[in-house]
Amino acid sequence: xxxxxxxxxxxxxxxxxxxxxxxxxxxxxxxxxxxxxxxxxxxxxxxxxxxxxxxxxxxxxxxxxxxxxxxxxxxxxxxxxxxxxxxxxxxxxxxxxxxxxxxxxxxxxxxxxxxxxxxxxxxxxxxxxxxxxxxxxxxxxxxxxxxxxxxxxxxxxxxxxxxxxxxxxxxxxxxxxxxxxxxxxxxxxxxxxxxxxxxxxxxxxxxxxxxxxxxxxxxxxxxxxxxxxxxxxxxxxxxxxxxxxxxxxxxxxxxxxxxxxxxxxxxxxxxxxxxxxxxxxxxxxxxxxxxxxxxxxxxxxxxxxxxxxxxxxxxxxxxxxxxxxxxxxxxxxxxxxxxxxxxxxxxxxxxxxxxxxxxxxxxxxxxxxxxxxxxxxxxxxxxxxxxxxxxxxxxxxxxxxxxxxxxxxxxxxxxxxxxxxxxxxxxxxxxxxxxx
Numbered sequence: 001x002x003x004x005x006x007x008x009x010x011x012x013x014x015x016x017x018x019x020x021x022x023x024x025x026x027x028x029x030x031x032x033x034x035x036x037x038x039x040x041x042x043x044x045x046x047x048x049x050x051x052x053x054x055x056x057x058x059x060x061x062x063x064x065x066x067x068x069x070x071x072x073x074x075x076x077x078x079x080x081x082x083x084x085x086x087x088x089x090x091x092x093x094x095x096x097x098x099x100x101x102x103x104x105x106x107x108x109x110x111x112x113x114x115x116x117x118x119x120x121x122x123x124x125x126x127x128x129x130x131x132x133x134x135x136x137x138x139x140x141x142x143x144x145x146x147x148x149x150x151x152x153x154x155x156x157x158x159x160x161x162x163x164x165x166x167x168x169x170x171x172x173x174x175x176x177x178x179x180x181x182x183x184x185x186x187x188x189x190x191x192x193x194x195x196x197x198x199x200x201x202x203x204x205x206x207x208x209x210x211x212x213x214x215x216x217x218x219x220x221x222x223x224x225x226x227x228x229x230x231x232x233x234x235x236x237x238x239x240x241x242x243x244x245x246x247x248x249x250x251x252x253x254x255x256x257x258x259x260x261x262x263x264x265x266x267x268x269x270x271x272x273x274x275x276x277x278x279x280x281x282x283x284x285x286x287x288x289x290x291x292x293x294x295x296x297x298x299x300x301x302x303x304x305x306x307x308x309x310x311x312x313x314x315x316x317x318x319x320x321x322x323x324x325x326x327x328x329x330x331x332x333x334x335x336x337x338x339x340x341x342x343x344x345x346x347x348x349x350x351x352x353x354x355x356x357x358x359x360x361x362x363x364x365x366x367x368x369x370x371x372x373x374x375x376x377x378x379x380x381x382x383x384x385x386x387x388x389x390x391x392x393x394x395x396x397x398x399x400x401x402x403x404x405x406x407x408x409x410x411x412x413x414x415x416x417x418x419x420x421x422x423x424x425x426x427x428x429x430x431x432x433x434x435x436x
Contacts, residue, residue, distance in 0.1 A: 006315045007290040008152075008245040009089065009160035011062075011307070012232065014225045015055060015102060016169040016272065018254025019048070019282045019388040021219055026388060029181060031222040034230035035249065035284065041292035042247075045302040046387065047370045048285035049329045049362055050253040054273045056104040057334045058252040058304070059164075060413075063115065065308040068332040069359070070411040075104075075337055077414040078111035085308035087115050089160040092315065097151050099144040100164035111415070116162075120147045133173035135191060140175065141165045141225070145232045152241070160311075163232060167225040168255075170271065171195060172217035178224040179217070186213030196340075198270045199347030201258070202354065208258030208268055215257040233288075243291045246314045250304055251283030262383070262393060266376040267353050273336065276358040276374060281331050282388055285324060290314070299368040300325040330405060333358040361405050375399035 019025045022032045024039060025046065051061035052068040060066070060073045063084040073079060081087070086096045097118040098105060105112050106121035113119045122138040130139030148163050167174060171190055172182075189210060193200055200206050229249060236242040256269025256279050269275035285302055287310070302324040313322035336344065336355050344351045356377030363371045369386040380397040 017251035042288040045285040048302040053280040097161040135171040168221035172221040174220035174224040179220040181216040203347035211257040247288040263379040301329040329362040
C-alpha cells in the first residue's frame with residue numbers, strides 16, 4: 001500500500017443493525033436521520049449482505065476479506081497475526097485504533113485486538129454523563145466515539161480506525177431522547193429476560209409476539225447508534241478532516257424479532273447466531289469517499305468482505321474500480337459452539353432444529369432486486385428480494401445448488417485453541433457481552 005496523500009480510514013460498524021429497520025431503507029420509524037443526510041454525499045448500497053449472522057465471524061471477514069466459510073473462525077479460535085487490512089495499513093505508516101465494548105473484538109482471546117496499535121475497551125472509570133443504562137454495565141457508546149475523536153486529534157499522520165457501536169445490540173437501553181418507541185412494559189420485559197433470551201422464546205417460555213416490544217427498544221437503539229455516528233463524522237467535518245477520510249458505515253449483521261422461517265424446519269428468527277433470515281443478513285452500507293460524492297445508489301449485491309480491497313484502492317490512489325458490489329455475495333452460518341449449545345439443550349431439549357447448516361448466495365437481477373438461493377439443512381429455496389423486507393419466494397431448490405458455492409479450502413488464518421483454554425476464553429468473550 002502506498003501513502004502519498006493517502007486518506008484516513010474510518011470504519012463505523014453499527015452492531016446488530018438490519019436494513020429493514022433503517023429509515024434510510026424505507027422503515028416507517030425515523031431511526032436513521034443522520035445516515036439519510038450522509039447519503040446525499042455518499043454511495044448507498046441497497047443490497048449489502050453480511051458475511052455471517054453474528055459479530056465474530058462477520059468482523060473477521062470484514063477485516064481480512066476472507067468469507068466466513070474460508071476463515072472458519074469461531075469462539076474456539078484465535079485469528080493469526082498479519083491477516084487484516086489494519087495491520088497492512090500500520091505497515092504502511094498508519095496509526096491504527098479500535099474503539100468498542102464488544103468483547104469478541106477487544107478481548108485477548110480472539111486475537112483481533114492485537115491487529116490494532118491502540119485498543120479502547122470498557123474502562124474501569126468514566127464520566128457519569130455516559131452512565132445511562134442499568135442492564136448493561138459500562139458507559140454508553142458516545143464514550144467510544146469521544147475516545148476515538150480524542151485519539152484522532154492527537155495523530156500527526158494518517159490514521160485508520162474501527163468504531164464498533166453497540167447501542168443496537170441487546171440489551172437495548174437508549175437514552176431517553178432516542179427511546180422514542182419503547183414503553184415501560186417493553187422495558188420491564190427486557191429486564192425480566194436473560195440477557196441471552198433466545199432459549200426463552202425457542203423453549204416456549206415466552207411467545208414470539210412479545211418480541212415486538214423488544215423491537216421498539218431496538219429501534220431506539222438504532223436511533224442512538226445513528227446519533228453516535230453523527231457525532232463522530234460531523235466532528236471530523238468541523239475539524240476539516242472529513243474530506244481527507246474514507247468513511248464506511250455498515251451493519252455487521254441484523255437481529256430477529258420472531259420472523260417466521262421460510263422453509264419447513266427453519267426456526268423463527270430470534271436475535272442472532274441461529275437464524276439466517278434476511279433480517280440477519282441484509283444490512284446498511286454507506287461509503288463516503290474522501291471529498292464526498294454526489295449521492296449515489298447501488299442496487300447490485302454488495303459484500304462487506306470487499307472492505308480491504310476498497311481501502312487498498314483508496315490508499316494506493318487508484319479508487320476508480322473500488323466498490324463493494326460483486327457478481328456474487330455469500331453468507332454462512334457458523335457452528336453453534338461452546339456454552340451456547342449447552343444452553344439450547346437445557347431449554348429446548350432437541351437442538352437439531354437450531355444447529356442445521358445454512359448458507360446463502362446472492363446474485364443480481366435486473367432492476368433493484370437480487371436473487372437469493374439458500375438452504376436450511378436439507379431444504380433449499382430461491383427467492384427474489386427487491387428491497388429491505390420485500391421477500392418473494394420463487395421455488396424450492398436442491399441445497400447442493402447453494403453448497404457447491406462454498407467448496408473452498410480453508411484460508412489458514414485461524415489458530416484453534418485447545419481444551420480448557422478454549423472453553424474459558426469463550427466464556428470470557430461471552431461475559432464481556434453480558435451473557436454471563
